Amino acid sequence: MSIRWVRLSDAPQLVVFKKTVTSESPFLITYPDEVEDVFEARRFISIYLTDDRRIFLVAEQGGQIVGMITLAGSAKRKVLHKAELGISVRKSHWGKGIGSALMSEALKIAKQKGFKKIQLEVMENNERAIKLYQKFGFEIEGRKKKAVCMDGKYLDLLVMGKWLED
Template identity: 45%
Template sequence: MKVNPKEFQVKGIRYILRSAEEEDARCLSEVRLQIDGETENMDREKGEAYIDEAGFKQLISEDTESARSLFLVAEVNGRIAGFARCEGSSLKRLAHKVEFGICVLKEFWGYGIGQNLLREAILWADGSGIKKISLSVLETNEKAIKLYQKHGFETEGILRKDKLLSDGRYYNTVVMGRWHGI
């Protein structure tokens, strides 16, 4: 699905949130790789589950054609600073919900990009008849958990000792959901 672009100005930075285009694929591959190396909040370490340009073109094409999926990018001065996806399913028993994921380059943290990507995804989902948005977040990512709670997400469960981080310790994953019209 595609949405109309929206412009934001936060703390002196102007950025646009828009639907991903196939021309973004190479840059998205590079941005995802960089983000995976900047934080342990992601499921992957840098280089793991690498998606190349062709892989991103495929994702963008599928998400654009599907009424149940959305792929958004945040663009700052022609550069992709982050992205978010809502991935839906064509299975009848799962067609009412989407799985949300987001990532923003560390240098652009604090400018509301993540919050605005989340807001736009929620607006799209609510307007598209999506009844539930699901996500998972590392327990130590308290800022993200508070943001999700602020936008109506509730904790549905805890996956105990779900992730092994670089400090050699295991951490929990918080599974959250937001319902609309149920």
């Protein structure tokens, strides 16, 4: 398994990956039919590759994308110090250290880029992800009550954050 920066040529495979992970896991905000097409995926990748305040890494195994992580920083001066994180891994690869490897590499790059704080949102019932985040020093900073509606049930989103050490 290798961790690398995303490439424009990954767009078709990235669409397949996203459709797969959104159908495998109820913990992602996106439904499979809401995943972008290849054209939009290329545009999305281009934004990340041309903006120094963004990070987009993929985990690849056997030539297939099995995980991804993004960090997006803002250009607004009051929040230049922080980035928003998103991560997903194929269900068949859960528990194999891929999330940890992606997180470790992304946090290292974020620190090199000068980010001071990383934030994310996670569904309150996603215990596996919460444990991963806590393992890396993320703490629960807040709660967005009933922020997600799934199958007619409302779930809270936990806001978690981590300060990067100097």
